[in-house]
Amino acid sequence: MLTNNNKKQSMDPIYSEFLPENFDQQNAIASVNNLPFSEQISKIAAGIEQLKNNINQLTTKNCETFFRRASKLDELYNDLRFIGIKSQNLMKTMELMIMKFESPYQQLNHEIILLSRLQKTCDLLRKMLRIMYLMERIDESNMNNDMTKNESGIFLKEIIKLSQYVNEIDGIIQSDEENLLHKLNCISKDLEKFQQIKSKIIIEADSLLRNGLESLDNNNIGAALQIYHNLRSLDSIVNDLIVEKCRLIEQSLSKLFDDMNMNEMKLTIPSSTRQNNLMKTSIRSNCKCNLENLYIHFHQISTMIKILKKRRDNQTQTLLIEFIDNRDELIRKFWNEIIRIFSASFNKLFHWSPAIKRLIESDYSKILSFFLDYSERIIVDEPEIENEITLRSTIGQFENAYLSNSLSSLFESVNRIFTNVGVIKNQKIDSIPSEKDVDLVIKDISNEIVASNFDSMLLESVCRNIVKTINLFVFKCEQLVSNDGDATQVIGKFTINQRHNSLIIYSLNYFHKQLKNLIINNDKNQSILKKHLIETSSSLKSIDNLILNTFEPFIKSIQDAIEDIILTIHNEKYDINSKIMPSNCSLYMKELQRFIARISRDYFQQYPNDAEIIKERIHQMAAFVIDFFLLQNCLIRPVSAMGRQKIFNDFTQLEEAIIPICDRLGDVGRSFQILKAFKTLLLLSPEELCDAPIVGDPIPYYLVIYFFIANHTTDELKSPHKFKDWSISRYSQWFMAENRNDEERLSIIRNSLNEYIIQAKKSQKKQYFATYHLLSSLMKKTNVE
Structure with missing residues (x-):
């Protein structure tokens, strides 16, 4: 530790440069060099003296500790020497043990090498013997015998058996990683012969597959596939065959495109109808030829895949299709590739050959029939592609153009007339x-x-x-x-x-x-x-x-005229008290009959008599005439017994009036039924009228109640139009509106009846009119129903 005096000196900038842990010699020298030379000597001398003092102080203070630690060094040195002796002894013991283990190890290693060489030799001999045995079996085969070739079934069995032998030999050769078999002279000729036989079998398999696909012979195709499987090349052969079929289809379509381009050059010269027809025939023939080509290739691939799904590996009994990559998508991928090829070709034809495009558009329906026919045949072969993109989609642009031309042609035929x-x-x-x-x-x-x-x-x-x-x-x-x-x-x-x-x-x-x-x-x-x-x-x-x-508009005008004529019914007198029978027909009815007869003769006969919509509308008008006639007869007031007889005659005359515009009155519908039924109520007494079974159905309650009020009540009970303070014409328009319901028509009667009751009470009448209870009974029936 430093004394206080030392601490003060340590604060000196000259000495402080020597104290940091990251002491920099250059900085310390620089700080000293800044002083005069005499001061530098004094500073250094003072520093050295101070260090000596510090060392003496530390030594004196820790002297006992130094001696104690120095004495322990001798002990440590003795222990180290003892450990060194022990280590030397252990090394000698280890060397003796190594010498004892080395000999057995060398002997064992030699035995292992010897055993390994014996094993390789035995394995090589075993492979050699197996190859020799299999080659003998191959030599014994009757494949080269002419009689065997003539017997198709025997030949196929023999060549499949040979492919199995070849497959086994091939497996043996591939397992010889060190290529030792080829160094054995005793089987060198067998191996050369094996390669020749393998090549020959591949050639035979190619021939079988090619001929089998051309003739669709399942036996030949199956045998070829079995051989490829035995030769471990089935997956590549199948995929290569599909690629080859796509290439042939595309090549055929390219030829079609080239032929059509040549035809287009001929069409650039002004051509006759006969020449155009010949061109169309040529295009049809080319399309049919390509579709037939497509069908043949597709049918061949489809047949091959079906056989793959039936044939099994002879050893594992696994279906051959299981050895094909992407087996589930095989036919779909082939079909989608066909669609791509056809789409690309016809798209190119659509955009690059305007003349041929026009000919195909004009003859599109016949060309489409070819596409649909072959599509159907293809789907019958392979239903799996039924939900895939259709073959007709490849000529979709021509279909759109055909439809566009068809619409233009139809529009032109309309515009022309x-x-x-x-x-x-x-x-x-x-x-x-x-x-x-x-x-x-x-x-x-x-x-x-x-x-x-x-x-x-x-x-x-x-x-x-x-x-x-x-x-x-x-x-x-x-x-x-x-x-x-x-x-x-x-x-x-x-x-x-x-x-x-x-x-x-x-x-x-x-x-x-x-x-x-x-x-x-x-x-x-x-x-x-x-x-x-x-x-x-x-x-x-x-x-x-x-x-x-x-x-x-015309028939509405007629209908309005008929309304005006029927409304003149209110100009007639129906409160007749004379016992003389009234004339057979009212004046307004005569006018109505003359008007309808004239309309039918001069107007309706000018329209087609077989137009159902016209007949229906005339029948609707006839129904309206009947409904309007019934309403007006129910609003006539006052009416006597002879007046009702006159109305009865008018009902009969109305039927005759309608006949010119409606041969069969039954066609008018419900309105005519109501007319016939209502006619039977005209001459009944109030009691009989209320109890009549036809009231309510077919005759609506509101008509019966209107008629009852006009014929069998007091004048104090207002008619509906008078209660509303409307003219009969205005009330009739309101009543006959199509959206008017029975409740609205009856509500006016209820309100009118309530007003009558109120007025009767005000005038302190002792009783209502005589038929009030009958009218009340009718009104109650409307509430029930």
């Missing part, structure tokens, strides 16, 4: 297609259906084109429809615009009828045509919709 659209009104009739024009469109549509009838998928696409064509025809007709004022008049003669619209309906109806005949006459794919042309809204229904929309 619509000429002079938008001319002077008096000449509009000339622009409406005639039946001959429609027949031309139908013929084009029929040709498209016939051309695609062999394939449901193609027909589906063609049907979509036909639907678009129908929509175009409907659109063109819709543009011709006249909306002028005289197109809906019902007072004078049939106008030019009405004649014009009726001719449009004739055209549409004839088009509709011919399309339906086209569907009916197509027995093969009738369901597909019905699905697209009948069931969808944008098909034949669009024709019906346009017919109806064209006819609707």
Whole structure:
């Protein structure tokens, strides 16, 4: 330890340079050199003196410790010398032991080497003997015998047996890692002969496989595969064969492409129809040839794979297919490669040969039939690929082009028959297609259906084109429809615009009828045509919709006129007290009969009588006339007994009035049933009326209640239209609205009856009108039902 004085000196910058653990000699010298020379000497001398003092202090203070440790050094030296003697003794003992073990080890090692050499020699002799034995068996074979070759079954058995011998010899040779067998003179000739036999067997196997695939002889193919398996080359042979088949298919398609390019050069010269037909025939022939080539190769590979799945290894009884890599995907990969080759070839043809492209598009349906035929045959051979990419997809671009051309052709046939659209009104009739024009469109549509009838998928696409064509025809007709004022008049003669619209309906109806005949006459794919042309809204229904929309304004005008005529019923007198029988027909009924007869004669006969949509609409109008007539008869007030007799006669006359527009009144439907049933209620007493079984069904309650109020109650109970403070015309429009329900019609009666009761109570009447209980009973029945 340093004293205080020493510590002070240690703080001197000169000495501090000597104290750090990372002492730097250069820095210390530099700090000393900065002082004058005399001071340098004094500083160094003082430092040396100080060190001496420190050493003396440390030595004096630790003297006992130094002596104690020095005495132990002698003890340590004695122990070290003893250990050295022991180590020398151990080394001598170890040398003696090594000498004792060395001799047995050398002897044992010699014996091991000798045994190993004997084992190799025995193994070599065993392999040699086995090779000699197998070669004798090979020599004894009858493979080279002509009679054996003539006997196919015997020959195949013999060559398979030879391949097994060759396989065993080959295995023995491969196990000879040091290549010692080839150094044995006694079997050198056998080994040379073995190589020759092996080559010969491979040649025979190649021949068997080639001939077997060409003739589809399962025995030859199976024998060849068994030989390849025995020669340990089955996997490579199968995969190489698939690659070779793909190459042949691609080569054949390339030739097709080259031939078509040559044909395209000929087509650059202006060609006749005959030359185009010859070119089409050539293209068909080339496509069919390539498809046949594809089918042959695919069928061969498929047959080979099926045999691999049946044949077994003779020793392990394992199926041969198990020795093939990617065995589960073998046929799929082959098929996908075929699809790739065909797609690439036809894609190239589509983009690089415009003339050939046009010919294929125009003849696409026949070319597609070849593709579908061969696809079906291929799937029959190998159902496993049914869900894979189809062969027809390889010519998908041609199909799209064919459909596009088909649509253009159909549109052109429609546009061609619509000429002079938008001319002077008096000449509009000339622009409406005639039946001959429609027949031309139908013929084009029929040709498209016939051309695609062999394939449901193609027909589906063609049907979509036909639907678009129908929509175009409907659109063109819709543009011709006249909306002028005289197109809906019902007072004078049939106008030019009405004649014009009726001719449009004739055209549409004839088009509709011919399309339906086209569907009916197509027995093969009738369901597909019905699905697209009948069931969808944008098909034949669009024709019906346009017919109806064209006819609707006119028939609505007729319906309005009939309403006006029937409303004049309220100008008639029905509170007749005379006992004289009224005339057979009311004035309004006579006018109605004359009007309907004139409409039927002068107007409805101008429309096609076989148009179902027109008939249906006329029947709807007839139903409306009956319903409107029933309502007005139930609103007549006051009515006497003779007045009801007059109404009864009007009911009979209405049936005769409707006959000109509806030959069979039963076609009118429920409205006519109600008319017939209601007629039987007219002359009944109030009690009989309420108890009649036909009230409620078929006759609605609201009609019976309206009639009861008008005929068998007091004037204080307001009629529905008077309760609403409406005119009869306005109330009739409200009542006849399509969205009006029975409850709404009855609610007015309830409110009117409640008002009557309130007024009766205010006037302190002792009793209600005489038939109140009957009316109340009818109202209660409506709540129950």
